[in-house]
Each structure stands twice: as C-alpha cells, then as structure tokens.
Amino acid sequence: MPIPRPQPLPFTNPGDIRRLRTTLALTQEQLAEQMQVTPLTIGRWESGQSKPRLIYLKQLRELEAEAAAASAAHGPQLTQQVDAAPPQLDFAGDPKGVSAVAEAWHLAYGHQFNPTFASEISRIDPLPHQRIAVYEHMLRQDPLRFLLADDAGAGKTIMTGLTVREMLLRGRIRRVLVVPPAGLVGNWQRELQTLFRLSFRIVTGAEARASNPFRGPGSDLAIVSINTLAGLTFARLCEPDTPPYDLVVFDEAHKLSASTNQRRPNAPHKSQRYQLAEGFTGCAAPSSEYAALPWACRHLLLLTATPHMGYDSPYHHLWRLLDPHVFATGEAFRRFPERERSRHFLRRTKEEMVDLQGKPLYPPRECSTFGYELSQGPNGEQALYDDTTQYLLNAYSAMDNEGAMRLALGVFQRRLASSSFALSRSLERRIDKLRESVRQLASGELTPHDLQQRQRQLRRRHTDDYFEQHTADEDGSGAGSEANEDYETAILGAIVTVSVEALEQEIKTLTRLNQRARAILDSGSESKFEKLRQVLEDPSHASEKWIIFTEHRDTMDYLVRRLEGLGHTGEVAQIHGGMAWPEREEQVEAFRRQDGARYLVATDAAGEGINLQFCAYMANYDIPWNPARLEQRMGRIHRYGQSRKVHIANLVATSTREGRVLEVLLDKLDTIREELKSDKVFDVIGRMFENASLRDVMVEALKDEDAAKARLNRLAAKETVTAISDQEAATYGNTGDVASRLTGVRSEMDRERYLQLLPAQVRRFVRHSAALLDIDIRGDINDVFSLAPLRPGALDPLLPALATYPATSRNRLSTQRTSTEANGVWVHPGEPVFEALAHEVIRRFGADALRGTILVDPRANDAYMLHVALASVETAGDSPTQAIPTQQILEHRLLAVRQQADGTCEATDIEPLLLLHGSRRVAPGSVPLASRGVGLKAGAGEFLQQHADANLAEEHRNSLRLELPERRRRVAAGFDLQLAELTQSRRNLRRRAVNEDRAEAHAASIEAIKEAQQAVRTKRAQALANLVVGHEHIGARDVRFLAHVLVVPATTEDDVAQYDESVEEFAVRVATEWERQRGHDVRDVSKPVLARDAGLPDYPGFDLQARLSDGGRRAIEVKGRSGTDAIQMEWNEWRQACNLGEEYWLYVVLDCATPSPQLIRIQDPFRKLLAKRQETSTYSISAKLLIAAAETDWQEPGSQATMYTRRTVATVGSGQ
Structure with a gap:
C-alpha cells in the first residue's frame, strides 16, 4: 500500500532531538550555536515544552542525514574510529597514548576474554535458567532461530537483553527490532535501557506517517508495537533505502496465530499478525501485503509463556517461522527428532527454576477469599441486585439470538458485580442509547426495519466476548480509552424490540434502577468497598503496598476517590489502558518509590508488561471471568525478583449467584493446590477453561445456580491440572531441567570470576584516559568521583554523554556497579560516558598507535614486535529463506600477533601488551629492529589475514560443512512432505470431480495445485543448491591494523630486578607447601600452559589456586626476592586483586x-596496599609496607611460623 510522501522531519517526540544531539556528540550550547538559536530553545525542545518550527525541522533533517552517513560502519562502535590512512611506522608514538588505545579496544572486545562479558556490563546477576538459555542455547546457534517459552515471570526480557548485548559485542548483529503488543512497548524500552544500557527507540504510527523511522540515527535499535507495524508502518520497512534488521524479536508470540484444517491442509488460516511475521522470515505468500519486504531477517527470536494453547496446528505454525523449509508441514514438524528440538526451543516451568543453591526461585502464593454480604432492605444492595438480575432475564431472554443475549448479559453481570458506580454508568449509557433509538424512530430518521438491520450488523460484528478472546496486554490503546470499553459501549446498544412504547418502558425501568444505584453511592456505604477497607487496614499488613485490580475504569475511578477520601490523598497511583506508556511509567514509579504511593489501582491493562515484584500484596476487587487474566494479574507480583510470600485477596459477594459460583471456583483451586502440594494450578487456570467459557457458566447461574456449580466442579479438577502437566511434558520434552545443571553452572561461574575485567580494567582506563585528555578526577575513583577539565574545552567531548543523565547524577560517577542510575552513573563499556571517553582516546591517539611505540618487557631476552588488528568474518546471507545472498557479518574478532626479529609470527591476544610499560631511555634509532618495521608489518599483515581466513572463517565454514548432510536431508524432507500434501489434495479434488460429475467446477483448483507443486519443486532445488555452496560464501574481510608496538628487553637495573625465574619458582614452592600443610588443595597456574589447562588466560594475575577444606577459595599471587628488596605487582595482578577482593x-x-626464607601473607592486598596508588603497568611495594599489611599469623624473621629451610621446600616440587 502506498504511503504519502514523507514530510520534513519526524522530530515530534522530544526524545528524537536529544537522541540526534547525542549521536552528533554535541552539547545543547553547541547545537544551539550550529542552528543559531539559544541553548534555552534547545532545552525547551528536548523537554517537550515547545516544538521546532518548520525552518528548524529542516535543519534537524539535514543534520540527521549527515549523522546517518557518518554512522554507516557495521559492527562495534569503535570500528568507526580506525584511521583509513595510517601514518608512517616510526615507533615514535606516545607510549601512554598507545597503551590507552589498546585498553579501549580490549574493553570493546571484552567478550573474547570473558565469554559472559555482557553479564559484567549489565545491571543483572543472571539466574541459572537465564544463563543456560543465553550461553548454552541461544548464543551457540547461528543463525539464531529460537522459541523461548519459559513460564510467565521468568525474565524473558532479561534473557533477550543479555542475548542482544552479547551479539552486539561480537558484531553478529547491528540492527534489532523488538515487536511486542502495544501495552508492553514502554516496559521493553525501560528494561533494556535500565538493565543493559541499550537505548531502543519506540516507533509510533505518527512518526511513520511523517517519515521513515527505520533509517537514520536512532533506528538501529527500535521497538514498535505489533499493531502499529501491521498497518501502514510496515511499508516504511519496504522502502529501498531501509537497511535490513539483523534480529527481530516477537514478544507474546502465541498471538501470531495460524492454524491448518485437516480437510484443507494447503489453505491454512493465518491471522494478520502471523502474515506479518512471515514477511520478516521471507516465507510470506506472494499475495500477502507483507511479501513486499525485500529482505529476511537472519536472526529470529519468539517469546511466549504459552506456546501450545491446546492445539497442535498453531504450535507447528510457530515452529514454521523458525525454519520455513524444515518445518514446512505439520508432518515434517512431528518427524523432527525431539532431542534436536532443544536447538530451537526451551521451556522451563516455575517449579523447575531454582537459584544457585537449588532453592525454588518463586516464593509460595497464598490466595484468600473474603466474602461479603450485600446490604439488605427495600433500598439495599441485595434488592438492587435482585431487581437488576430480573430485568436482565426479562429484557434479554426475548432476544432471538442466544449468542448476542449472552454477550449482553455478560456485560451487565460483570458491571453489576463490580461496583454500584460501574452499574450506574452502564445504566446511564444504555438509557442514552435507547433514548437515541426512540428519537430516531419517532422522527422517522430510522424505520423499524432499519433499526433491526443495525442490530443484525451489531451481532455479526460482536460474536465473541472481548474479555474471553483478548488478554490484558491488548486492552491498552494509549489513546484515552480501553479497547474493552468500545466493546461494552457497542453491546449496551443491543435492543430486543423496535417498538417505541416498549423502549420507553425499558427506559423507565432503567431509570428507576439507576436512581437506586445512585442512592447507594450517595450513602457512602457500599459493602464491597467496606470489605476491601477491612482487608487493607488489617494490622498484619496495614503498612504494605497493595495493587488493587478491577475490570472496569469506572470502578477504578470510584476506588481512587474512595481511597483518597479515607485520607490517602497523594498515596494512590492508577493505571488504565487509555494511558500512554510514559504516563503509565510515571504511575508505576510513584508506586515503586518507598515514599510514594501505597496503593496502585489498576484495570487489567496493568496485568501485562508491568513488573511489580517489589509489592507482595494484591487484591482482586473484581474476579475476572477470563481465568487467563487472573493468571496474568498474579504474574505481576509473583515473578522473578519477588523475595517474599505473595498474598492475594479475592473479594466475592456470597449473596449473589455469580459470587457463589466464583467462590466455588476459588475454593476448588485452593483445594487442588493443597492436594498437589504445588502452586501449579494457579499457572494453568487459563488452560483449564480452554474449551469452556466461564462467562457461560455465569450466565447459566442466573437460571440454574446448582447446574452452574456442578459444571464448574467438573472443569476445575485435580485431574485436569495433572493432565495439562502431562501434555506439556509430552509436547515440550525435557528441556527445562535446571537443577541437574547447577553443578556445571557453579563451576563455570567460578572460572568466569577469574576472567572478569570489571571494575579494575575500567578503573585503570578511566584514570589513564583522563590524564591523557587533561581531565581531572575529583573524588575517590574507588567510590564516587566527578570529572573536571584541566584546560578549557578538555571535557567538551564528554558533555553530550553526561547530558543524558539527570543533573544530580553527572557528578556521581563510579566504576562500581550501581543499582540504579539515580544512585549515580556506572561507567562501563556500552555506557555513554565510557563510550565517549573511549572514542576520544581513539580519536586523539589512534594515529600514535598506528605510528607505533616502544614498550619494555622485563621477561624478554630479545626485542620483538606486537601487532593488534581487527578481523571480520562475513557471509553472503544464509537465512533459511534468503533467495538473494546479501553480505552479513558473522563475527568481529580482535587479533594480536607476536613477531620475532626473523619475521616468525605467533598468534596471541592483546592482554600481554597491557603488562608492558614505556621507557624514556629507549629511542627508536637504538633498536635495530625498528628500521625493519615496515617490512615486518607487511609480513604480520599476511600472517593475520591467513590466520583470519584459515582459522576464524574456517570455523564457520566447518560448522556449515558438518551440518550439511543432516540439514540437506531435513530441508528435502520438508519440501517432499509439502509436495505429498499437495499431491493428495490434487487426488482428492479429482476424485470429487468424478464423483460429483463437476469436472469444470474443480478444474481451476486442480490447476492452482499443479502450479503450487511446480513452485515448491523450484524452491526445493534452489534451497538445496544454496545449502551446498553456503560455506563457500564465508570469508574474512581485509584485516585492519589498530596498533604496532616494538617490545624491547629490560635495560635498567630496576626493570631486571622485577623478574628472576629461579627465585620465583622457589617462592611458588614455599607458598604451595604452606597451603598443603593445612590440608588445602593447590593448583599451580603460574605458567601459561598450566593456566590454560585450568581454563584461565595465559597470564591470569595469580600463581596458585587453592581450595580450602571448608570450601573456600584463594587466588594466590606469589612473589620471591633473594633478599628484602621491594616487590613489583604487574597490571594483571593488580586487576585480579581489585576484582577478587578478599579472595585474593x-x-x-x-x-x-x-x-631461612620468610613467608609474608596478605589478604586483599588491593584494599591494603594498592587502592590509592596511581595505575601503572607495575606497582612497587617495599618490604616495610608488606610487613605492616601482613596477616596476624606473621611473626618476626627467625620464628618457626614463617621460617622454611631449603631442604623443607625442596620436597614440595617432588610431591613429598
């Protein structure tokens, strides 16, 4: 569908202007100067106080276009800083500047040194099931085509964010599109920003109408609701200059519904949402409007807590999106080996999720039913209920359409049970509808026939109960009203008769009922609210925060007024589906604050996407008739992160038919929970009613309450819960056993602790960079500090990054992880201040790094060279449905090579470079190797290019080769089964044509199947051909140098004294003997080969790993001196001391x-000796300081406690 020509600039959202300014690295003052306006004007635009005029919008568009051109580089951000024209290699570069450049690249590619680096730089501590999903399943798959189906509340947003951050670090993706339901877009943006510092932009329909929001600055990371994307917005993705998205994430993926009827296997019913998803996977039907997308995403992630809704066909269709060729038909899916499904699928129930100690992750839930009696008397609530119920039975039982009657009864029953105010508002709306119909009939504007026709149209349009067919996340429109309100308003217009007299009589009845409802409201005494007040004011939890759910906005407004009337003004937050997501966020934040709101009154729009695990108390003022909504409500507080027992209060009117039926349901659920000794029943309530309607039970209760109760007892049975569990086990397989993996997970986490780069590496980089850039660090860099310029303009490159934070946070920087940004700015890779600092270091000293510098290695005997480079592996697109290959990055890798004087090269990593230090005493001309630098560099370049292709690219090629035979078989089988279905359909049509003697009637259908068969054969041949040559399209890009270092041996006495191999080996034996004498298990990791055997880097920063008898651990760095000279701690040792604290x-x-050698032992030397020292490559510590910091078991030289004879130590090495 064509889209109107783009209008100048989409900068209607204040965040767009701030985002553009940040992209351009400009302060408000600098942007104001460039646009010739005042900084105050820029501030007003960014705060939304005013909007730019057309002339300024045009300027912003031009700036946006310039920024888009500048940001075209693919991969990690720092790759943009590589100098295209390297300077002459003369090794005269600034040693400190070159070291800082190396540190920047080291941190940018931290995942190469710690495989879980994204966990380090995120505000999360992944739980076992989350680590398993990300690091054992999703990251190992390339391309990523995955269905993550954990129970609600497991943290699927966290697992997605962690996966995205890791894939961005590796260069596997650059552009990500998240597609959730409309009510969840704000939650996605908040969590990705808060937990992972991923700045996703929310795309609105208004933006898409004005311009293309999927290209230009801020478009790489985007969130768009599925409803917005399914409309005209999708056409923007199809425009020729829109770059493809590498990863597309669909949240609530079960809403991508499609099903196949066995009678017509070749004509599945596909919802619009499913067809949209097909467009991204490249398998949309040619006739689909979504087939216009010229590219298919390489990576696809589907998220849902309910992948199987009781029917096999929709479940298969979800799998088909993952690989349309392999899972082409239901039979192909059924034949796919169960053991292989874990490559694409993972589901863990709440019962299977545990913490590292094996304890259940979710606390228990306690559901209590609080019954209340309606007030009695001729003007009481009971009389109003009875008379309204009688009206409903009399008015709607005369309807000729039973379905429409049940819908109308359902609306009134719900609102009658909700509150007198909600009932009154419904009565008023119905009175208005009927009066309008009377007016139209009386004036002749409508004839009785016209009115009957309108009623038929209404019944055709509303055949299903909105509350049953839609879940809470679909209630939020953000446009001032809830989607369910439109449904209720329409249903209230249903009429039974077109007689003016009958309509007027009904108006009189409704008016009397409304007057009575208003009288009850005016009395200020409603039994239901009084019961709620008693619950809230119970002394056992009177100080707790409560979330109070209702189904209706009218009741929500009533509750807010009543609570405020009790003295809680300013303590009541509220959420409804008509709120835009920023307003919802404000209300949630008010509720979250310790000194904020005590109560959050919400409709079911808050039942999805709003995480409230800081609250443990929930009241259901209305019990929803859609059990799935009850599940969703509980999931807001009973989820990952909840540390307390969850209390749920259900309010039920025991003197009404509906209330007594609901009481039976709630009591039955509690009985099942006790019998099964599990909360599982609360997580499958929706599944229990898949093939039955609780609304129908409620309507039935109006006529026969006992029959309704009996029916409910049959539906809510222990056997049903057990059957659902058994069906899930059979459908999903055993993919969720977290407990059996705990030992392995703990072991991996132990090892990763020694691989961490933060906070030490960032602390050192910040201090080095600040000194180089003339920036002063004020405060304590180990705690909280700020940055100040030492010369005019020194801090300017960092000001736009600092401006992204509140003013109160900009002077509270820390290299330690803070819980929230409100506590200060946590400086780390991926965070704006850090990235600005790294970019400026690369900009200022990148040329020095390519010019080369000279550094000293105390361990070296001869001079050698170190080269650092960036390699990329790419492929010509191997998406499962990609017909036209396109260049795609598979991986970026930071490489280093050590080159000897004879030109011999050996691959290494960048960490050894960080252990070296500069020396002013060495001039380039004094080192013969320097004169051969250009030739050696060329040789190193050839080695690196060969290494990148023969090792890195070959890894990817081998992976495809190994999978090729099995993948060919499965793809061929998928197409063959598709052809078999088409052949059978063709036979059936021919048979029907003969039997019915209607050959001509079926001729067109038979011909269409023949064409479909030919199309499938063509696709089969093409897909198999692409598979065979897929590995041939993988190769390494040209390697780009980042830095060159000429490394020379130590030339001064101080440098030489740093390392004496025989003395160090003796000291290691002394330390080992001391540990073993105390029953500790000791492992030597002092040599690179020994460290690698232990799963550590070559230079781990310590010499011994000790496991104590009580399970404790020690990382022990050993230093030996012939006499009592000072010791030197190197950078990697300092880093581990900083990161490990008391374990070091x-x-x-x-x-x-x-x-008689003497042993001195110091725990946590960073805190005691190193924390206040200026970072260098080595840290010198005198014997006097060592003795002062020693443990209390150290004694003066000569005592038995610390004396070792050489004979004693000699036995250590032999194992005696």
Whole structure:
C-alpha cells in the first residue's frame, strides 16, 4: 500500500532531538550555536515544552542525514574510529597514548576474554535458567532461530537483553527490532535501557506517517508495537533505502496465530499478525501485503509463556517461522527428532527454576477469599441486585439470538458485580442509547426495519466476548480509552424490540434502577468497598503496598476517590489502558518509590508488561471471568525478583449467584493446590477453561445456580491440572531441567570470576584516559568521583554523554556497579560516558598507535614486535529463506600477533601488551629492529589475514560443512512432505470431480495445485543448491591494523630486578607447601600452559589456586626476592586483586637466597596496599609496607611460623 510522501522531519517526540544531539556528540550550547538559536530553545525542545518550527525541522533533517552517513560502519562502535590512512611506522608514538588505545579496544572486545562479558556490563546477576538459555542455547546457534517459552515471570526480557548485548559485542548483529503488543512497548524500552544500557527507540504510527523511522540515527535499535507495524508502518520497512534488521524479536508470540484444517491442509488460516511475521522470515505468500519486504531477517527470536494453547496446528505454525523449509508441514514438524528440538526451543516451568543453591526461585502464593454480604432492605444492595438480575432475564431472554443475549448479559453481570458506580454508568449509557433509538424512530430518521438491520450488523460484528478472546496486554490503546470499553459501549446498544412504547418502558425501568444505584453511592456505604477497607487496614499488613485490580475504569475511578477520601490523598497511583506508556511509567514509579504511593489501582491493562515484584500484596476487587487474566494479574507480583510470600485477596459477594459460583471456583483451586502440594494450578487456570467459557457458566447461574456449580466442579479438577502437566511434558520434552545443571553452572561461574575485567580494567582506563585528555578526577575513583577539565574545552567531548543523565547524577560517577542510575552513573563499556571517553582516546591517539611505540618487557631476552588488528568474518546471507545472498557479518574478532626479529609470527591476544610499560631511555634509532618495521608489518599483515581466513572463517565454514548432510536431508524432507500434501489434495479434488460429475467446477483448483507443486519443486532445488555452496560464501574481510608496538628487553637495573625465574619458582614452592600443610588443595597456574589447562588466560594475575577444606577459595599471587628488596605487582595482578577482593592473597617470600626464607601473607592486598596508588603497568611495594599489611599469623624473621629451610621446600616440587 502506498504511503504519502514523507514530510520534513519526524522530530515530534522530544526524545528524537536529544537522541540526534547525542549521536552528533554535541552539547545543547553547541547545537544551539550550529542552528543559531539559544541553548534555552534547545532545552525547551528536548523537554517537550515547545516544538521546532518548520525552518528548524529542516535543519534537524539535514543534520540527521549527515549523522546517518557518518554512522554507516557495521559492527562495534569503535570500528568507526580506525584511521583509513595510517601514518608512517616510526615507533615514535606516545607510549601512554598507545597503551590507552589498546585498553579501549580490549574493553570493546571484552567478550573474547570473558565469554559472559555482557553479564559484567549489565545491571543483572543472571539466574541459572537465564544463563543456560543465553550461553548454552541461544548464543551457540547461528543463525539464531529460537522459541523461548519459559513460564510467565521468568525474565524473558532479561534473557533477550543479555542475548542482544552479547551479539552486539561480537558484531553478529547491528540492527534489532523488538515487536511486542502495544501495552508492553514502554516496559521493553525501560528494561533494556535500565538493565543493559541499550537505548531502543519506540516507533509510533505518527512518526511513520511523517517519515521513515527505520533509517537514520536512532533506528538501529527500535521497538514498535505489533499493531502499529501491521498497518501502514510496515511499508516504511519496504522502502529501498531501509537497511535490513539483523534480529527481530516477537514478544507474546502465541498471538501470531495460524492454524491448518485437516480437510484443507494447503489453505491454512493465518491471522494478520502471523502474515506479518512471515514477511520478516521471507516465507510470506506472494499475495500477502507483507511479501513486499525485500529482505529476511537472519536472526529470529519468539517469546511466549504459552506456546501450545491446546492445539497442535498453531504450535507447528510457530515452529514454521523458525525454519520455513524444515518445518514446512505439520508432518515434517512431528518427524523432527525431539532431542534436536532443544536447538530451537526451551521451556522451563516455575517449579523447575531454582537459584544457585537449588532453592525454588518463586516464593509460595497464598490466595484468600473474603466474602461479603450485600446490604439488605427495600433500598439495599441485595434488592438492587435482585431487581437488576430480573430485568436482565426479562429484557434479554426475548432476544432471538442466544449468542448476542449472552454477550449482553455478560456485560451487565460483570458491571453489576463490580461496583454500584460501574452499574450506574452502564445504566446511564444504555438509557442514552435507547433514548437515541426512540428519537430516531419517532422522527422517522430510522424505520423499524432499519433499526433491526443495525442490530443484525451489531451481532455479526460482536460474536465473541472481548474479555474471553483478548488478554490484558491488548486492552491498552494509549489513546484515552480501553479497547474493552468500545466493546461494552457497542453491546449496551443491543435492543430486543423496535417498538417505541416498549423502549420507553425499558427506559423507565432503567431509570428507576439507576436512581437506586445512585442512592447507594450517595450513602457512602457500599459493602464491597467496606470489605476491601477491612482487608487493607488489617494490622498484619496495614503498612504494605497493595495493587488493587478491577475490570472496569469506572470502578477504578470510584476506588481512587474512595481511597483518597479515607485520607490517602497523594498515596494512590492508577493505571488504565487509555494511558500512554510514559504516563503509565510515571504511575508505576510513584508506586515503586518507598515514599510514594501505597496503593496502585489498576484495570487489567496493568496485568501485562508491568513488573511489580517489589509489592507482595494484591487484591482482586473484581474476579475476572477470563481465568487467563487472573493468571496474568498474579504474574505481576509473583515473578522473578519477588523475595517474599505473595498474598492475594479475592473479594466475592456470597449473596449473589455469580459470587457463589466464583467462590466455588476459588475454593476448588485452593483445594487442588493443597492436594498437589504445588502452586501449579494457579499457572494453568487459563488452560483449564480452554474449551469452556466461564462467562457461560455465569450466565447459566442466573437460571440454574446448582447446574452452574456442578459444571464448574467438573472443569476445575485435580485431574485436569495433572493432565495439562502431562501434555506439556509430552509436547515440550525435557528441556527445562535446571537443577541437574547447577553443578556445571557453579563451576563455570567460578572460572568466569577469574576472567572478569570489571571494575579494575575500567578503573585503570578511566584514570589513564583522563590524564591523557587533561581531565581531572575529583573524588575517590574507588567510590564516587566527578570529572573536571584541566584546560578549557578538555571535557567538551564528554558533555553530550553526561547530558543524558539527570543533573544530580553527572557528578556521581563510579566504576562500581550501581543499582540504579539515580544512585549515580556506572561507567562501563556500552555506557555513554565510557563510550565517549573511549572514542576520544581513539580519536586523539589512534594515529600514535598506528605510528607505533616502544614498550619494555622485563621477561624478554630479545626485542620483538606486537601487532593488534581487527578481523571480520562475513557471509553472503544464509537465512533459511534468503533467495538473494546479501553480505552479513558473522563475527568481529580482535587479533594480536607476536613477531620475532626473523619475521616468525605467533598468534596471541592483546592482554600481554597491557603488562608492558614505556621507557624514556629507549629511542627508536637504538633498536635495530625498528628500521625493519615496515617490512615486518607487511609480513604480520599476511600472517593475520591467513590466520583470519584459515582459522576464524574456517570455523564457520566447518560448522556449515558438518551440518550439511543432516540439514540437506531435513530441508528435502520438508519440501517432499509439502509436495505429498499437495499431491493428495490434487487426488482428492479429482476424485470429487468424478464423483460429483463437476469436472469444470474443480478444474481451476486442480490447476492452482499443479502450479503450487511446480513452485515448491523450484524452491526445493534452489534451497538445496544454496545449502551446498553456503560455506563457500564465508570469508574474512581485509584485516585492519589498530596498533604496532616494538617490545624491547629490560635495560635498567630496576626493570631486571622485577623478574628472576629461579627465585620465583622457589617462592611458588614455599607458598604451595604452606597451603598443603593445612590440608588445602593447590593448583599451580603460574605458567601459561598450566593456566590454560585450568581454563584461565595465559597470564591470569595469580600463581596458585587453592581450595580450602571448608570450601573456600584463594587466588594466590606469589612473589620471591633473594633478599628484602621491594616487590613489583604487574597490571594483571593488580586487576585480579581489585576484582577478587578478599579472595585474593599476596604471598611474598623474602630472603630466598638465604638458608631461612620468610613467608609474608596478605589478604586483599588491593584494599591494603594498592587502592590509592596511581595505575601503572607495575606497582612497587617495599618490604616495610608488606610487613605492616601482613596477616596476624606473621611473626618476626627467625620464628618457626614463617621460617622454611631449603631442604623443607625442596620436597614440595617432588610431591613429598
């Protein structure tokens, strides 16, 4: 569908202007100067106080276009800083600047040194099931085509964010599109920003109408609701200059519904949402409006807590999106081996999710039913209920359409049970509808026939109960009203008769009922609210925060007024589906604050996408008739992160038919919970009523309450819950066993602790960079600090990044992880201040790094060279449905090579470079190797290019080759089964044509099937051909150098004294003996080969790993000195001391050359000796300081406690 020509600029959202300014790295003052306006004007635009005029919108568009051109580089952001024209290699670059450049690249590619680096730089501590999903399943799959189906509240947003962050780090993706329901867009943006510092932009329909929001600055990471995307907005993705999205995420993926009728297997019914998803996977039917998308996403992630809704066909169709060729038909899916499904699928129930100690992750739930009696008397609530019920039975039983009658009864029953105010508002709306019909009939504007025709149209349009067919996340329109309100308003217009007299009589009845409802309201005494007040004011939980759910906005407004009337003004937050998501966020934040609202009154629009695990108390003022909504409500507080027992209060009117039926249901659920000794029943309430309607039970209760109760007892049975569990186990397989993996997970986390780069690496980088850029660090860099310029303009490159934070946070920087941004700015890779600092270092000293510098290695005997480079592996597109190959990045990798004087090259990593230090005493001309730098660089370049292709690219090629035979078989089988279905359909049509003697009637259908068969054969041949040559399209891009270093041996006495191999080995034996004498298990990791065997990097920063008898751990760095000279701690040792804290020990053996060496032991040397020191590549510490910091078991030299004879130590190495 064509879209109107784009209008100048979509900068209607204040965040767009701020985002553009940040992209351009400009302060408000700098942007104001460039646009010739005042900084105050820029501030007003960004705060939404005013909007730019057309002339300024045009300027912003031009700036946006310039920024888009500048940001075209693919991969990690720092790749944009590589100098295209390297300077002459003369090794005269600034050593400190080159070291800082190396540190920047090291942190940018931290995942190469810690495989769970994204966990380090995120505000999360992944739980076992989350780690397993991300690091054992999703990241191992390339391309990622995955269905994550954990129970609600498991943290699927967190797992998605962690996966996205890891894939961005690796360069596997650059552009990500998240597609959730409309009510969840704000939650996605908030959590990705808060937890992962991923700045996703929310795309609105208004933006898409004005311009293309999927290209230009801020478009790489985007969130758009599925309803917005399914409309005209999709056409923007189809425009020729819109870059493809690498990863597309569909939340609530079960809403992508499609099903196949066995009688017509070739004509499945597909919802508009499903067809939209087909467009992204490249398998949309040619006739579909979504087939216009010229690209298919390489990576696809589907998220849902209910992948199987009781029917096999929709479940298969979800799998088909993952791989349309392999899962082409239901039979192909059924034949796919269950053990292989875990490559694409993972589901864990709440019962299977545990913490690292194996304890259940979710606390228990306690559901209590609080019954109340309606007030009696001729003007009481009971009389109003009875008379309204009688009116409903009399008025709607005369309807000729039973379905329409039940819908209308359902609306009134719900609102009657909700509150007198909701009932009154419904009566008023119906009176208005009937009066309008009377007016139209009396004036001749409508004839009775016209009115009957209108009623038929209404019944055709509303055949299903909105509350049953839609879940809570679909209630939110953000446009001032809830979607269910439109349904209720329409249903209230249903009429039974077209007689003016009868309509007027009904108006009189309704008016009398409304007057009585108003009288009850005016009395200020409603039994239901009084029961709620008693519950809230119970002394056992009177100080707790409560979320109070109702189905109706009218009742929500009533509750807010009543609660405020009790003295809680300013303590009541509210959420409804008519709120735009920013307003919802404000209300949630008011409720979250300790000094904020005590109560959150909400409609079911808050039942999805709003995480309230800080609250443990919930009241259901209305019990929803759609059990799935009850599930969703509980999921707001009973979810990952909830640390307390959850209390749920259900209010039920025991003197009404509906209330007594609901009481039976709630009591039955509690009985099942006790019998099964599990909360599982609360998680499958929706499944229990899949093939039955609770609304029908309620309507039935109006006529026969006992029959309704009996029916409910049959539906809500223990056997039903058990059957659902058994069906899930059979459908999903055993993919969710978290407990059996705990030992392995704990072991991996132990190892990863020694691979962490933060906070030490960032602390060092910030201090080095600040000094180089003339920036002063004020405060304590180990705690909270701020940055200030030492010269005019020094801080300017960082100001736009700082401006993204509240003013109160900009002077509260920290290299330690903070819980929230409100507590200060946590400086780390991926965070704006850090990224601005790294970019400025690369900009200022990148040329120095390519020019080369000279550094000293105390361990070296001869000079050598170190080269650092960036390699990329790419492929010509291997999406399951990609017909036309397109270049796609598979991986970015930071490489380093050590090159000897004879040109021999050996692959290494960048970390050894960080252990080296500069020396002013060495001039380039004094090192013969320097004169051969250009030639050696060329040789290193050839080695790196060969290494990138023969090792990195070959890994990817081999992976495809190994999978090729099985993948060919499965793809061929998928197409063959598709052809078999078409052949059978063709036979059936021919048979029907013969039997019915209607050959001509079926001729067109038979011909269409023949064409479909030919199309499938063509696709089969093409897909198999692409598979065979897929590995041939993988190769390494040209390697780009980042830095060159000429490394020379130590030339000064101080440098030489740093390392004496024989003394160090003796000291290691002394430390090992001391540990073993105390029953500790000791592992030597002091040599690169020993460290690698332990799963550590070559230079882990300590020499020994000790496991204590009580299960404790020690990482022990050992230093030996012949006498009592000072020791030197190197950078990697300093880093581990900083990161490991009390687990890190420094063992110093003095007087190693004497008959009685002395052992000094220091726990947490970073805190005691290193924290206040200026970062360098080495840290010198005197014997006096060591003795002062030693543990209390250290004694003066000569005592038995610390004395070791050489004979004693000699036995250590032999294992005696």
